[in-house]
Amino acid sequence: xxxxxxxxxxxxxxxxxxxxxxxxxxxxxxxxxxxxxxxxxxxxxxxxxxxxxxxxxxxxxxxxxxxxxxxxxxxxxxxxxxxxxxxxxxxxxxxxxxxxxxxxxxxxxxxxxxxxxxxxxxxxxxxxxxxxxxxxxxxxxxxxxxxxxxxxxxxxxxxxxxxxxxxxxxxxxxxxxxxxxxxxxxxxxxxxxxxxxxxxxxxxxxxxxxxxxxxxxxxxxxxxxxxxxxxxxxxxxxxxxxxxxxxxxxxxxxxxxxxxxxxxxxxxxxxxxxxxxxxxxxxxxxxxxxxxxxxxxxxxxxxxxxxxxxxxxxxxxxxxxxxxxxxxxxxxxxxxxxxxxxxxxxxxxxxxxxxxxxxxxxxxxxxxxxxxxxxxxxxxxxxxxxxxxxxxxxxxxxxxxxxxxxxxxxxxxxxxxxxxxxxxxxxxxxxxxxxxxxxxxxxxxxxxxxxxxxxxxxxxxxxxxxxxxxxxxxxxxxxxxxxxxxxxxxxxxxxxxxxxxxxxxxxxxxxxxxxxxxxxxxxxxxxxxxxxxxxxxxxxxxxxxxxxxxxxxxxxxxxxxxxxxxxxxxxxxxxxxxxxxxxxxxxxxxxxxxxxxxxxxxxxxxxxxxxxxxxx
Amino acid sequence: xxxxxxxxxxxxxxxxxxxxxxxxxxxxxxxxxxxxxxxxxxxxxxxxxxxxxxxxxxxxxxxxxxxxxxxxxxxxxxxxxxxxxxxxxxxxxxxxxxxxxxxxxxxxxxxxxxxxxxxxxxxxxxxxxxxxxxxxxxxxxxxxxxxxxxxxxxxxxxxxxxxxxxxxxxxxxxxxxxxxxxxxxxxxxxxxxxxxxxxxxxxxxxxxxxxxxxxxxxxxxxxxxxxxxxxxxxxxxxxxxxxxxxxxxxxxxxxxxxxxxxxxxxxxxxxxxxxxxxxxxxxxxxxxxxxxxxxxxxxxxxxxx
Numbered sequence: 001x002x003x004x005x006x007x008x009x010x011x012x013x014x015x016x017x018x019x020x021x022x023x024x025x026x027x028x029x030x031x032x033x034x035x036x037x038x039x040x041x042x043x044x045x046x047x048x049x050x051x052x053x054x055x056x057x058x059x060x061x062x063x064x065x066x067x068x069x070x071x072x073x074x075x076x077x078x079x080x081x082x083x084x085x086x087x088x089x090x091x092x093x094x095x096x097x098x099x100x101x102x103x104x105x106x107x108x109x110x111x112x113x114x115x116x117x118x119x120x121x122x123x124x125x126x127x128x129x130x131x132x133x134x135x136x137x138x139x140x141x142x143x144x145x146x147x148x149x150x151x152x153x154x155x156x157x158x159x160x161x162x163x164x165x166x167x168x169x170x171x172x173x174x175x176x177x178x179x180x181x182x183x184x185x186x187x188x189x190x191x192x193x194x195x196x197x198x199x200x201x202x203x204x205x206x207x208x209x210x211x212x213x214x215x216x217x218x219x220x221x222x223x224x225x226x227x228x229x230x231x232x233x234x235x236x237x238x239x240x241x242x243x244x245x246x247x248x249x250x251x252x253x254x255x256x257x258x259x260x261x262x263x264x265x266x267x268x269x270x271x272x273x274x275x276x277x278x279x280x281x282x283x284x285x286x287x288x289x290x291x292x293x294x295x296x297x298x299x300x301x302x303x304x305x306x307x308x309x310x311x312x313x314x315x316x317x318x319x320x321x322x323x324x325x326x327x328x329x330x331x332x333x334x335x336x337x338x339x340x341x342x343x344x345x346x347x348x349x350x351x352x353x354x355x356x357x358x359x360x361x362x363x364x365x366x367x368x369x370x371x372x373x374x375x376x377x378x379x380x381x382x383x384x385x386x387x388x389x390x391x392x393x394x395x396x397x398x399x400x401x402x403x404x405x406x407x408x409x410x411x412x413x414x415x416x417x418x419x420x421x422x423x424x425x426x427x428x429x430x431x432x433x434x435x436x437x438x439x440x441x442x443x444x445x446x447x448x449x450x451x452x453x454x455x456x457x458x459x460x461x462x463x464x465x466x467x468x469x470x471x472x473x474x475x476x477x478x479x480x481x482x483x484x485x486x487x488x489x490x491x492x493x494x495x496x497x498x499x500x501x502x503x504x505x506x507x508x509x510x511x512x513x514x515x516x517x518x519x520x521x522x523x524x525x526x527x528x529x530x531x532x533x534x535x536x537x538x539x540x541x542x543x544x545x546x547x548x549x550x551x552x553x554x555x556x557x558x559x560x561x562x563x564x565x566x567x568x569x570x571x572x573x574x575x576x577x578x579x580x581x582x583x584x585x586x587x588x589x590x591x592x593x594x595x596x597x598x599x600x601x602x603x604x605x606x607x608x609x610x611x612x613x614x615x616x
Numbered sequence: 617x618x619x620x621x622x623x624x625x626x627x628x629x630x631x632x633x634x635x636x637x638x639x640x641x642x643x644x645x646x647x648x649x650x651x652x653x654x655x656x657x658x659x660x661x662x663x664x665x666x667x668x669x670x671x672x673x674x675x676x677x678x679x680x681x682x683x684x685x686x687x688x689x690x691x692x693x694x695x696x697x698x699x700x701x702x703x704x705x706x707x708x709x710x711x712x713x714x715x716x717x718x719x720x721x722x723x724x725x726x727x728x729x730x731x732x733x734x735x736x737x738x739x740x741x742x743x744x745x746x747x748x749x750x751x752x753x754x755x756x757x758x759x760x761x762x763x764x765x766x767x768x769x770x771x772x773x774x775x776x777x778x779x780x781x782x783x784x785x786x787x788x789x790x791x792x793x794x795x796x797x798x799x800x801x802x803x804x805x806x807x808x809x810x811x812x813x814x815x816x817x818x819x820x821x822x823x824x825x826x827x828x829x830x831x832x833x834x835x836x837x838x839x840x841x842x843x844x845x846x847x848x849x850x851x852x853x854x855x856x857x858x859x860x861x862x863x864x865x866x867x868x869x870x871x872x873x874x875x876x877x878x879x880x881x882x883x884x885x886x887x888x889x890x891x892x893x894x895x896x897x898x899x900x901x902x903x904x905x906x907x908x909x910x911x912x913x914x915x916x917x918x919x920x921x
Contacts, residue, residue: 030920357816384819391817397810400917401832403637410828414820441636446919459818 015046018189018222019068023081026063026246030075037063037076039246045190045222052225052237052254054269057478058448060246061226062111065194068224069106070098086189103134107183107221111195113175116182117167123178124151124163131185150181153218154211157567171568172343173204177211184215190222197232201342201505203565206549209235228478230273231551234258242266258553272479276511276535276552296369297467297499298331298354298387303363305349322572323349325523326363328599331467336493336500338514340507340546342569346523347503348392351471354501355389356380367467385415388460392472394452398444404430404455405440411459429462433488450481454488461492469501474509486513507550511535519543522569522580525599526610539609542581562586579612587613637916644912644921654904661898662721665714676715677866680706685884703873703887704880712868713890719869721898723780724849727787732842735792736835739799740826744807754800757793765790765852773861780863783856787849795838802834836913843906847899854891870895 026038038060045051055061063076070090072078083090085105093101102108110116118126128143144163151159154177162170170178176196183191193212197205213236216223227233233240233254240257242250242265250263261267305324311317324346331337341347352358354365356372365372367387375383391397398407405426412422430440433454444452453473460468470489474482486509492498502514510517517534519527519542527540536557538544545565548558565584570576576583582592591612599610609615635643645651669676684706687694694701700710742753769786776782806812807830815825850870856862857871865872870891877887915921 355817357813381819384817389817391810391814393810397814399811399815399829399833401637410815410820411818414815414818414824438634441634443637443917443919445917456814459814463818 017044018047018086019045020084025080027077027079028075029077037246041248043241045224047222048220049222050216050237051239052233053241053243054227054230054233055243056228056480059243062194065192065226068192069102069108104186105189107188107191109179109183109193109196111198113179116179119167122164122166127182127185134186150184154180173200176208192224194226202549203342230270231553235551272483273553276508276550277557295333296330297333299366300327300329301364303327303353303360305353305360319573322523322575327525329518331501333499335516336514338510338517339503339520340510341520344569345520347520351389351469351503354469385463386465387467388465389469389471390456390460390473394449397456398452400444403441403443407455408459408462411462425462429458433458449477467499471503475506523572529607539614540611541585541587640921641912641916644915645909648908650904651908654901657901665718668714669711674708674711676712676868688886700890701886703876709890712873713894716868716870716873716891717894719863720850720853723784723853724846726784727849728842728845730788731791732795735795736799738796740803740831743800743803744826757796761793769856778861787852798838803830806830806834840906840910843902846902850895
């Protein structure tokens, strides 16, 4: 049984098949409701093979990934077909045999590393324990040595120290690496990666992809890589399978699939994946709006925010987390400003300051010329209407006990709009964002991420704001839903004259919608320029590093090998002396380590680079 | 949906689409047999406890020494005149138990509602505002927790006359700290959730957030625990009555019926047993209703209805 996906190179089909999925059908059975999740899925993976399965969210990726480990939990039911690992059909194995198989033959890495570790045990200890559980007669010393070796191999710095640290001490990227170690520790024959790069920053995701590519060579492991992003799959994998609504609609070598997709859906998937450079990239028309004089809507002036956290290493005392270290930024009416940077760079703190749910320690935030610090009570409430922040997480940002219509009405209620009028306006705004009347009485629980995000937009929009701050609003959605929402945002902007501040680590999104981009690193803006300038000729090496990490289908102008940075940003508790990027910068000189570069402004608060050697 | 079978097969969500969440919750609750059974039982008990003494006109305090130790009607020697028999003074146990039930229900419900409201309010405020407010309120709670119920009850109820409001006060005062603690704990984790931040961004005031955002999410699970406390409070009320610092004779209460009957447990076991029987029925019905409501709520918030 040679599926086309695996017979692309003759050398591969000679190898033994390690994973064979035949005509797999899984249904969701809840009461009288029956819905097909997977419908006749067949494919095979040879030993040490590498296969990528691409699908939008809701296409059945996660269910398929779990079914490959023999995990089909209620209310799902396997109705036909089989999954065979190393020739053994999973549905015929006992629980005990499945348990053995999961640890030793199949490794699984989920998309959320935060919940896959026990928070009460050190990372290394739990991985070593797992190894000893699945491979009997492993001594503690041997297990520890193996874990340390692997931690080294996934390039976790000072592995011996990290071995004894708890999950909360790991950052997202480091946890994902530890999850990879956890899956690899018993030398499985197959590694299943379910959307593992999605929650990570681009720079970290690029590191993980590079890492996996290295591991595939070093370890004798077959990898099944599930992702919703075509460029990520392209970076890593040769053979692609496209999954849509539980069916395999297309498969083949990546170059053929991407260049000449046979199915319309595949083409849509490819078209909706981010493009940054190239001829057919759509950039905002008003890229040159910088030249147009328009009113400054929001002006941020040298804003500083420092948090004090207790120092756990001492009996008493506090540490200062310098989250925002002096940000200056102007947003003019009608222009879309992007704020980009890795997680931990202070983007979210800045968004909290801008939405005035926290106040800055120093500096001023002026909205339409009025200093926010001077406003109280009614005046402040009236001002709040005009700028709204859309939060990142569509799952938690809606009150779980309120129906959609009530959630939207609450916004108006807060601002004292009468009941009957509120009802009417809520209905109108629901139509505007693409929600149906049917959805009015639904609770958030049954809704998809995209729908929830629409509710979230609706409840901000109903207040008729002038500035919308999008704090990673689109980053948890898959590309297709993302592009639908971008269209919605464009429509709303044309209709209501909104201004957007897009806070994101997704550079492709920023390229698409923002006319001006500010790059943030460790609590400071290191570069601020128009869209074209930032993407085609960035001044700061950090901007270049960020750009080179973005997975794109076409070749980018920046060579990752040259620009990509290693490691993670330093902690905002110990900000390095001199240029804060000097610790990771490939071009750092002595000057960078001793003195901090000033923000060179060619125009007030607008174009500028904070670097000693810009455009170098 | 052409016939009965087809409509039975459609998922429940389709049939309830368009109804508000509250209406769906009620529909699901009412659809459970246990809930209807519990509701009918508790309504019958309440109606009986009010109507029977009125209709039969039997005075619960009236003694008829010649009729003492009459067994219930279902035992040999029982009569229909005293369905549940009589006690050592020949007083009718049916009417006495029903009046005892009135007091037990009245006192336990009022107490639980009071301590639930007060306790969770303290917990919500303390958890939401944190810092100094939290420290002050929680130390107050600790102080209250350190005073045992029985000591408090003996002190207060022996110093002044044990009236119904005072008994309610004593029970509620000793019960609220638990609610404050639990509510504070959940509020602490709830207030950091994104939807609370979203409400702040919309400009909602602190009180609006506490009352309309956090409270509806955290209080129902606590309320289901409070249902269990109803039983505890009924028993405490009986304990107070038993120690004769509860509602005073001649008013019959569960506590003093049991206190009277304990001396005759061997020859007239039914005297001390009757209050227990009514207690059982009342708690059974309340728990059935509470459990059905909780099941329906879980279904609603897991997206099944």
